[in-house]
Amino acid sequence: MNPEEQIRQLREQIEYHSNRYYNMDEPEITDYEYDMLMQQLKALEKEYPQFADDTSPTRKVGGTAKREAGVLVRHNVPMLSLQDVFSKEEVFAFVEEMSEKLDHPQFVVEYKIDGLSMTLRYEQGDLVMAETRGDGINFGEDVTENARQIPDVIKHLSDAPEYLEIRGEVYMKNADFDQVNAMQELLGKKGFANPRNCAAGTLRQLDSKVVRERRLSMFIFNLQQVRGREFSTHTQAYEYMKSQGIPVIERYRVCESAQEVWDAICAIGEERGDLPYDIDGAVVKINDYAQRQMLGATTKVPRWAIAYKYPPEEKETKLLDIELSVGRTGRITPTAVFEPIRLCGTSVSRATLHNQDFINDLDIGIGDTIVVYKSGEIIPKVKRVVKEKRPEGVHTFVLPDTCPVCGAPAQREENTADLKCTSPNCPAQLERHIINFVGRDAMDMKGFGAVYIQELVRLGYLKDIADVFHLKDHRQELIDAGIIEKEKNTNKLLAVIE
Ligand SMILES: [Zn+2]
Known part of the structure; x- marks a missing residue:
């Protein structure tokens, strides 16, 4: 990139973030990151005075x-x-x-x-x-x-x-x-x-x-x-x-x-x-x-x-557990659960660990002392493990080779670091399977929206795909609970299913 283009892009970025900070009170990056952009721009403008401009954010007071x-x-x-x-x-x-x-x-x-x-x-x-x-x-x-x-x-x-x-x-x-x-x-x-x-x-x-x-x-x-x-x-x-x-x-x-x-x-x-x-x-x-x-x-x-300006605040804490959750697509995600600490004004106790590659890079294990910081002053992240404080017997965490929800084998997806549950009947993935099943490319049940499916899964009316055809047995309950809105809508949907 030539310096003129670089200067132009930096000015745009800074204007954008400055507006989010001063006028919308919704910053997306840390003050430190903002300051760094500003420092870069100042340095470039000093080196290439021919691109000076009175409207540059370096010449204005923010806001x-x-x-x-x-x-x-x-x-x-x-x-x-x-x-x-x-x-x-x-x-x-x-x-x-x-x-x-x-x-x-x-x-x-x-x-x-x-x-x-x-x-x-x-x-x-x-x-x-x-x-x-x-x-x-x-x-x-x-x-x-x-x-x-x-x-x-x-x-x-x-x-x-x-x-x-x-x-x-x-x-x-x-x-x-x-x-x-x-x-x-x-x-x-x-x-x-x-x-x-x-x-x-x-x-x-x-x-x-x-x-x-x-x-x-x-x-x-x-x-x-x-x-x-x-x-x-x-x-x-x-x-x-x-x-x-x-x-x-x-x-x-x-x-x-x-x-x-x-x-x-x-x-x-x-x-x-x-x-x-x-x-x-x-x-x-x-x-x-x-x-x-x-x-x-x-x-x-x-x-x-x-x-x-101090670098972003970070704190040491102890990793208590790594929780596994299975998303709607079957993706298994590890989350670090640590002793609560206060960062940028709020108490935090959890941070995502993304996948096995991320865990390996950090070399993190349950019981480790970890350093946590906040990205964008909002999202907590694990920065590193304090290796000197690792207690005896602690090892790098390894994601299981089975799904924590249904126990089916889990497999690493090709070309990504994602680990996924392979079972088509995994309850964690049920919503997605039913959405696909009733969708236009399959049974094409018109009016059977994802919102209804989520609610019906949550309330236990849908435990597998076949349950779609048993909904009619619960007609009155569904109407009373107002899950598919009014009686007319419930009847209409049940008719579509039939
Ligand atoms: Zn599963």
Whole structure:
């Protein structure tokens, strides 16, 4: 592929995923994967400046202000994103560059909360406006009424300057997220993929009662603007906010050297799995406001801060069992069942192992310690086996050579790694066999839909193909239970079968 084409494709991909993330709250890839695409594009654009384009996602702040959810509000201060870095070298380079430009700079290293950004404006101590990030530069959405439902959003400041504007991250604690999803399940609704999606969807709710029920939280991470009071450093502003009951990012660390900054990042990396909420990185920022002012910002990011992104979260756990299930096509699928762990805000205990080849590649056996991560922050996957922790007597799992449902011989399909049950009478495959049997290419029983077949198999009316012809013996039961809808439909179908 030539570089121009490659750049074009990357831009398209990034636009697509950016839209799913910012405007639909339905990401398909991890933030890390997204960041990697962006890094690739940046590198290519730098190497081939002739293909530069002002509409490239590298020149934009992610997201467009969504019009339907709230009234647009013009930002007083742009809500910029941060320059992402992924390595120790980049962190050191940043600190060294700052130390060359500034006189003894201090750095604050703090959690980057995985939520969505919101700015609060206070006039004479009263909360008058809450706005989302929107396009980051010009417009956000007015979410003031919803923000008032968040306990962490302080509505009135007792010792207030004339004007105060602060920015923070709205998020959902893992425990609150679990409750919301349990409730969704109870109501028969689809659960949210992770706490961030849930928080984003909730803040944009038109009904502020829902916002109150779902218990959003917020941490403040920046002073945007102030009139009527002077603060010279970020930590000084934090101290003032704390005195007003405003929750600021917890456990921030003040550092002076690159090594101190790096140690703080590593310490946060260790803590992140044990926090009651999700973080997706660590922010390193200059503490002194005058120094920040001197550095300024590009059109997209401030020059005085960076965000270090950790690789995707993964955890060790113990493989308790490998369950086998037989699909409707007779395919036998192994599933790893492990001690529950918390990943990206949800508890997980199962992951597919696909087939024997996959199991052999991992060299996985029941009793092994395994490393699990989440793909797309949604689907749990087994990454590897911790070989050093393998207990004595544990061997690589071997799929059985018989079907776990009917006991018939199982056979590996040619050209694929799939293992299939060979019995035409296997109950697991019954649905498919009956669907084929009544279908157009066989008995052609019109109106005998797959939905009815599934239900009749589930309720035990169809135990093998011949049972199709015994359905008439259960005519009244079928009508009473409404399985084939009304009496007329049941009679019609039974007539077709005859
Ligand atoms: Zn079988």
